[in-house]
Amino acid sequence: MAKKKAPPAEPETPFHTFTVDQVADHYNTNTLEGLTTVEAESRLKAYGPNELQGNGGVKWYKVLWRQIANALVVILLIATILAFATKDFAEGGVILFIIIMNAAIGFWQEYNAEQTMEALRNMSSPTSKVIRDETRVTIPNSQAVPGDIMIFEDGDVIGADCRLFEVFNLETDEALLTGESLPAQKNLDLIEATEQPLGDRLNMVFSSTTVVKGRAKGIVTSTGMKTQIGKIATTLLEVDGNETTPLQKRLNKMAYFVFLAAVILVIIVFAVHKFQYSSETAIYAISVAIAIIPEGLVAVVTLTMAFGVRRMAEVKAIVRRLSSLESLGAVTNICSDKTGTLTQSKMVAVRMWLPSDGYYRITGTGFIPEGDIYRQGEMMPNSIDIQEEQVPTGSGTDHFLRTLEAASLCNMAELRRTQHPDENGDWTAIGDPTEIALQVLAYKAGLAKPDLLDQGFRLVAEFPFDSNVKRMSVIYQGPDTAKGPGDHFIFLKGATERVIGCCAFWRDGDVERSLVGEKGTERDTFEEMITDKMNLLAEKGLRVLTLAYRKFEPPPGVDLVHGLVREEIESDMVFLGLVGIYDPPRAESRPAVLECYDAGIRVHMLTGDHPSTAAAIAKEVAIIPPDVPVKGNPLIMAAGQFDSMSDEEVDKLAELPRVVARCSPTTKVKMIAALHRRNLFAAMTGDGVNDSPSLKAANVGIAMGQSGSDVAKQAADIVLTDDNFATIVHAVAEGRRMFANIQKFIQHLMSANVAEIVVLIIGLAFKDRTGNAVFPMSAVEILFLNMVTSSPPAMGLGLEPASASNMHEPPRSAKQGLFSFEVIMDTFIYGLAMGALSFANFCIVVFAINDGELGEFCNREYSDLCEGVFRARATAYACLTFLILAHAINCRSLRESGWAPQNLSTLKHNTTLWLSIIVGVILVFPIIYIPGLNHNVFKHSAISYEWGLVFVALILFILFAELYKLIKRRTMKSLTVPTNSALEMERMRSFMSQKDSFDLIK
Incomplete structure (x- = not known):
């Protein structure tokens, strides 16, 4: 078959010497709208699939030899x-x-x-996030074409060579190409030298390298064998075919x-x-x-x-390794994430609490930015017949507006109108579901991020969400004033216990009160109050995020991109408030969990949420009985408590926890090790790059096909194309x-x-x-x-x-x-x-x-x-x-x-x-x-x-x-399992009644 010819000058074009506009003009693309589907299909025919030659595939003569030898x-x-x-x-x-x-x-x-198995395995090979028809979509990496606007995030394997045009703390591992062990810090600076070494082309990213930090967008310049990795005839992606x-x-x-x-x-x-x-x-x-x-x-x-x-x-489970087909029948325990797996991952902000204003109720569904905000005061969030006051769009107390500013700006999600209406009307969203929920809330309050940017807010630096610290922060410079450049602000959001520790003040209306009292009593009282409010929201099944901010004076001569220390930036913050986000369970999750009990399989939820939130959802999907308390429950643990236990202490537990909240990647690995020491056979789900160790350690590693990073998919045995817990049970x-x-x-x-x-x-x-x-x-x-x-x-x-x-x-x-x-x-x-x-x-x-x-x-x-x-x-x-x-x-x-x-x-x-x-x-x-x-x-x-x-x-x-x-x-002994969902629930209740279990947990 003749090779399809690309323009002869293209492989040698030094795109690192081009401005972003020049690259966009070269490929006739738009950095905001991307390519149209029709144009992408046309280019795919012209340039060919984004694949490396010599990947192997099925060899007919090898198959024939196996038949006769x-x-x-x-x-x-x-x-x-x-x-x-x-x-x-x-x-x-x-x-x-x-x-x-x-x-x-x-x-x-x-x-x-x-051929069938290879085709199915290829379905789980790395994907690319691109903008097509003004909408962010995920496509098979083989369908990326020159001119595509590609989006990279932490944990992604980059699918093609790209010229960057938007960068936030981006670092990539290029050891595959350059041999350099340290990640390369990327920027947008124009490079004039044509013969620049690959390691110094900092405004470019290359196919098959890995994003280790940050995020970015770029214009695809080369695909397939025209990429740098293609030129040296190497591939990072392996298919376990034989x-x-x-x-x-x-x-x-x-x-x-x-x-x-x-x-x-x-x-x-x-x-x-x-x-x-x-x-x-x-x-x-x-x-x-x-x-x-x-x-x-x-x-x-x-x-x-x-x-x-x-x-x-x-049933939407792609097998990457045939050995997992045999292993599935021996699974005794399934360790599952919550968001998007047991739940719908269609988050919506429904409650908010501010120290000076009390509770707010937010209406609306999905990421359609339509709904109202009502101030309820200090009444219970679920109280009946309370007096509510509607907050008009664009108004509210200064405290309220500053909180919504933080939700809007400390946020990488994007809402867009589209010409192709779907179940969400004419709106589409790009980004993390949690951030989308906050962005929708900001839109409802009249503080949409695009509007704030138009008013003059400028992003200076970003410290992305890290699963170890469980928070994210950004530095923005406010609008310029008649007196000079605008002030700098730090906005912070994340898990309550991780944000509270960064706060030295709290906002009480227009006053910022110190949390440093005599012998810490002020902080202790405040933290106790915040914990009560957070638990009240979490017990309703809401995921609670905390927002904070402070003004920031940049030190003279310090590089605001690479010269800042995260721990210093995220300190002395001012506490703003709490936001409760609801992610309803999938309708099929509860029946699937009950089916696991009928099959003698126990289910564990390992989530980053607060223990009360995790427990509320766990009760809804039958992971734990609905009538058990959360406090003092040995079946529910915070990751800090579980991680602090020695292996011997974990092994002495009569029952491993069914819910582990505030979970980190190391917690997942520890849970797998504990299951193995009990001679149990575990399946583990994961989506982030940090989940790779636990996916490898589990007997069956299961990656999320929609939300999962490419690194997680490569480490997994099975990839779920619908991110659904019920699919695991079907598998x-x-x-x-x-x-x-x-x-x-x-x-x-x-x-x-x-x-x-x-x-x-x-x-x-x-x-x-x-x-x-x-x-x-x-x-x-x-x-x-x-x-x-x-x-x-x-x-x-x-x-x-x-x-x-x-x-x-x-x-x-x-x-x-x-x-x-x-x-x-x-x-x-x-x-x-x-x-x-x-x-x-x-x-x-x-x-x-x-x-x-x-x-x-x-x-x-x-x-x-x-x-x-x-x-x-x-x-x-x-x-x-x-x-x-x-x-x-x-x-x-x-x-x-x-x-x-x-x-x-x-x-x-x-x-x-x-x-x-x-x-x-x-x-x-x-x-x-x-x-x-x-x-x-x-x-x-x-x-x-x-x-x-x-x-x-x-x-x-x-x-x-x-x-x-x-x-x-x-x-002979019966083959059917001597338990069912009702007996399993009763067994868990009986376990909780054993005093020794409580004493050991304490």
Whole structure:
């Protein structure tokens, strides 16, 4: 395929020497509006996708090689050579056809599966935030084009080379390109030197480097192979396409065991014949070896894995690592964030409290800046029949206006009108949901950020939100006055306990009162009052933010961008007030949590919110009982309390906390470690760059696809495209379904192999007139049973819908493999039963009906003397075919009856399974009755009254299977979890009543 040509001068254009306007003119773009969707699509065709060449992808020849480079094919090739050497061309041709067909089917299935899984993994590769049609959107990184306006934030992997035009404390890790270990501090200064080293092009950012601090906007100048990283043919982003999962490792071990068993069986066959080589003995030995190897296993596993990945994508969970599919079924604890995962992330400011004014109530929903503000005074926020006073837009007390100024300016969110109305009318928003809520509040008060900027406020410096300090601050210079330049102000917002510590004063109307009293009594009293007000709001499920400010005199000669110390700037602040923001829980969160309890999975909420806010939401979604107190509750902890405990103290806790508030990234890691020390299997959600350690430490790391940073996505095993907790539960259910189905079809395949071995090994006792063993079944019959009769139903079992008890069973042990004691026991018992019934029919036909005449050379060709053997062979073949097909229905459940009417009625939902059973039944008849095909290829004859024996064996097997399952249900431990949501709630209440637990927490 010819490469698409870009303008020849573009790759060498030194954009770092261009002004922002020159770059915008070069690409005919607008820094405020971005490109239109139509123009972006046109440029994508012209410049090609933003991808590096040589990323790999699926190699067809590697997939094909995996189909032919295995022990199965080697054994079949030996059988083919032996058949042709003994001039048994019919059998040799059939075996060769089986080899080709097996390789073709396996190649087709695995190649398509690999392509599907790679496409799905690519969906979770880094994304880019750009402005299209005047709206900020998130696009796959491959769709970024030159001229796009790209937005970068802390934790993002930069998707293309860009010329910066807006920078706030931006630092990027460029070690990949420059080898420099320290982050590069970016600015907008024009660089005149054309041949400037990459590390000195501070007004540019480069593809595949990482934002470690701050935020910025830039114009995309180069994409794909035209980027700096593309020029050195390197990629930071790796796709785990050919990893060997624990499941595959276990299957590989099984293959070695099966191969060893095949060798032993071959030795047994030759030992029975006193190690005297003959073509008859060799073919019999090969037949036995073929019988024990499940030829369709690889194809069935591939199909099941591909189907599992596709099903996960349908429920909005993108699998980045196949091993996570297997791990999900063992998850015992889920540690989830709150905002956007358990809640809707559609925050709206509904309450505000100021020391001098009391409470305010704010109306309106979403980020439509329409609503009213009412002053309530000191009445309780939920009081009825209180006197409210509406605050007109643009008015209010000085304290009120200064507070709303802080909410508006200490804020990076943007509200925009759009020409494409949606559920939010004609408004769109860009930024963090919390900041959007504050910005909407400022709009309602008539203090919108754009209006304040128009009045003359200018951003000087920014200290972005940090999950460790849980606050953000900005420095603004106010409007110029007739006396000279405007004053400088510092605005601060964040978690109450982190902001209070920065405050030395509090605003009381127009007066700023000191918090430094005798022996700190003034501060203690004030902090106690603030805590009461905050708790009152938080207990209503509101997330409480605190606002503060102070005037600032810049020290002479100090660089206001890089020369400031955050700790000094965020000190001696003036407390302004509290804002309560409500983020309603998702409707599906509570049912999903209750489903976890039914499945024996415990849910923990790890959030940055205040303990009261976190507890209120946790009660709404059933993480903790609704009627338990918050104070003194051992199930609810602040991160500071949890982090201060030693590992030994944590391990002594009778129950790990269900809610951890004010959580930091290190708290998440500590929680994962505590779960691991209890031998529990944990899934952890995360979205920020600082969440990467906990995502890596968890057994299953789950990143947020919408709000998550690219670093978090790369560290995760699974990416949720909808950031929804319920999706995690769906993924766990899918992981359980897939693991159970793999057990089902492995049991089915191996039971059939055991049955064939039973028939063939016992058949060694029967010798014909020449002293050679007589085949109860021919090699071609065995191959046909394995490939055509057994494999399609096994594939159907791999596609079985989840059972009704799927999410009512306890998590399997992480150490439990595919071959549990019950699965192994079932495999041998069912296999022995099928083999015994089939061999019994062979014996009845040969000895009871044909007087035991075994003829001679009956393994090689048909003769009148061999008629009895050929009819017996057809009877055994037909019997085993029907038993294998019936056994597929048994394998749908380990314990429950497969033949009960209610279970048979669900078979209609699995088209692959019931069709494979019907086709398997139909194929028996042409194989037995077509002349030439029966005698020369399959080495059997047409049968008549022998069908009575086949149907009797089938009925006996079904009765045996039902009796066996009944005994298991009566004698073995139940598979269903001994708890449910009601019992779990009662267990938590009972735990809280234990005094020792309270004492230990205290």
